[in-house]
Amino acid sequence: MKITNPVLTGFYADPSMLRVGDTYYIANSTFDWWPGVQLHESKDMVHWMPLSGAIGETRLADLRGNPSSGGVWAPDLSYADGLFWLVFSDVKIVNGAFKDVTNYLITAEDIHGPWSDPIRLNGVGFDASLFHDDDGRKYLVQQTWDHREYKHAFHGITLTEYDPVAKCMLPETARTIWNGTDVKLVEGPHLYKVNGWYYLFCAEGGTVWTHQESVARSRTLDAMSFEGAPNNPFITNFDTPRSPLQKQGHGALVDTPSGEWYYASLCARPWHHETESVSDPRGWCTLGRETSIQKVEWDENGWPYVVGGHGGQLEVEAPKDAIETPPVPRDQHDDFESDKLDLRWNTLRVPFGPEMGSVGGGSLRLNGQGSLCNLFDLSLVARRWQAFDFDAETAVSFNPKTYQAMAGLTNYYNDSHWSWVFVTYDEDRKIRVIEVAQCDRGVYTSFLRENAVPVPEDVERVWLRTKVRTQWYTYEYSFDGADWHELPVRLDAKILSDDYVNQTYGGFFTGAFVGLAAVDYSGYGEVATFDHFDYREL
Incomplete structure (x- = not known):
């Protein structure tokens, strides 16, 4: 079987992909659209079955009056301790110096719900994700917002411990672990532990034509301990302007039961009027930011890379252990x-x-x-x-x-x-x-x-x-x-x-x-x- 990109067509941005057993799940941003956090499931990564939105009750989110493209940003779906954990941001301001945001956590024993009442985490920045370390400790990893006009607004990636017993953040543990590369606008962090290394995947460059994903790693979670990959960017289409896929980045890494690796990210497909250059403007993406999946391998030094080059591919080999999932008609x-x-x-x-x-x-x-x-x-x-x-x-x-x-x-x-x-x-x-x-x-x-x-x-x-x-x-x-x-x-x-x-x-x-x-x-x-x-x- 082949994965044909994009796997989710139309507005399905900021995918967070997760595997539990033989089933894969994707959670996507929904912003001001209801229900919040669109969910899909698949057993082959080729065909995806839509599920109900995770945020289907007003007790879970109050979006009334939110500005357009405010609301639910960059959900993070994880699984630990017999629970699905879903972190999401509710952004109340999208323009200007401030990004007033509240990050929430909800949990469920079943992906279909019911979901717990939301726990308010913090407002440090958007794009928060939850990392479950193998020693049982949990950390919120997030973009950090700086409103000061003499600083860059994207002020690095902050790591803060979360107490799952008290159900609260421990702000005294907060530290910046990476400032990103010179591309700036570092956001959308996801943290993984592979072979003793902590790998940090982050989006950079803004979610436009300059978008990319970069990778850093560290042996510890200490402040500023992360080192960027020598082969960054991990994925980008900034230098592949003629690729049908553009804007790739901001996504999540997943492994298969047999040990293969894949990366889901947002992407976009531009078109042009006959009178327009194919490079400036690069095009118009009326379907919004969609979801693509790329195959990932690791080099001899333990750095991940996208098979086929950092521009990604339209067709990708499906997992060898994939279980065929019926296709869902779009009509x-x-x-x-x-x-x-x-x-x-x-x-x-x-x-x-x-x-x-x-x-x-x-x-x-x-x-x-x-x-x-x-x-x-x-x-x-x-x-x-x-x-x-x-x-x-x-x-x-x-x-x-x-x-x-x-x-x-x-x-x-x-x-x-x-x-x-x-x-x-x-x-x-x-x-x-x-x-x-x-x-x-x-x-x-x-x-x-x-x-x-x-x-x-x-x-x-x-x-x-x-x-x-x-x-x-x-x-x-x-x-x-x-x-x-x-x-x-x-x-x-x-x-x-x-x-x-x-x-x-x-x-x-x-x-x-x-x-x-x-x-x-x-x-x-x-x-x-x-x-x-x-x-x-x-």
Whole structure:
């Protein structure tokens, strides 16, 4: 079998990979999307089965009002003492001098939960991970944040002992163990003990084109005792600009039962407009930061290296002892018969509940709340883009009596970068109409205006569809589900990419989603009823 990269397509960033027995697990960052910490499992590293998010209850995290790309950063999944241990950061500020963050620890006997109430650890820095030493002691390893303008903000890797009995940190034990290389921005630390050496894997260079993973090691956990590998960077695509995989780094090391080694990291796949250079800009990654897995071996001096070179490979030999895992189709048809949302659906900052709407019996009913710019009260149910080319379709019943009420199909990155096709009310013509609008860097544009498409009075349901074709995407409508009409708007997909958002905003860590939304900022809660959703990759 072959591992084909990326193994998790679409927005699956900052993977923490773990093996327990013959089963591998990956935990990914979810930022402001709910549920928090996406989990997958596999027995072959080739096919991955999605599990429910670990943070599925508000008692575990309060993300309401978090900024876009704040929230749950860089979860760390480990296993010791018969428990799964999950450390995650909740970041409340993404721009400016400060990164207000709280790191939490939850545990469970089973990967499916239930998870314990969170233990507040500290706020020293984000990207915290838990290391279980073979003498039974436990340590939190983390990026360290420095707000002072005359210092570098990424102030080394701090190690602090954790007392599992008292369930608290021991701050008096804190020490800096490594400052990283001259690439700077050292973050995402994971610590391992192999053949008597402590190996520290860290991301550097920022999670953009300069991203890389570096390795250091030490015989002890003393302050500043770690020495960087002579063959650093361990993995990077900074010097492989034509590789389909870019931005690799920030990940985790795992061994197989038979003693092979693999490394899971984030990656991204850029595309270009025909008029653009292939090197500047390097491209637009609308699928966000995905997950790749590379094979790892060790040299004669005990340093790890990526098989095939530090740029990584698209195809990697699967573990020799792999147990075949059934593939999971990415296409989705949802007729909303269940009273629970499918695992592929996500909401922003809070779980789906009565304030947002209800599901079951053949429909998803969304209560109109705040606009798609709202960080508190938002009725949006969405799933990741997982392919560059796909169609997504729905049908909505909606009878607004004000232009302040809208419902439809959206392509969404964050509160400042999104578009949608929707049904609303034209008070001048006193009819329902179909409109297309976009929010680009916070600037809102209505494309159809006085040419918005009238909805006939006898039409109850309006079918809406989006066609995404890598560089561009369009919207269509139908009044019977058979005869479709393309709306005269072609939108640039790059606006829904990390790379575009990064030009003006420091929170650029997620990826494009497609989904269903209802807005009624008049405050009267007009309800939109969706009877199906289809997502089909081409």
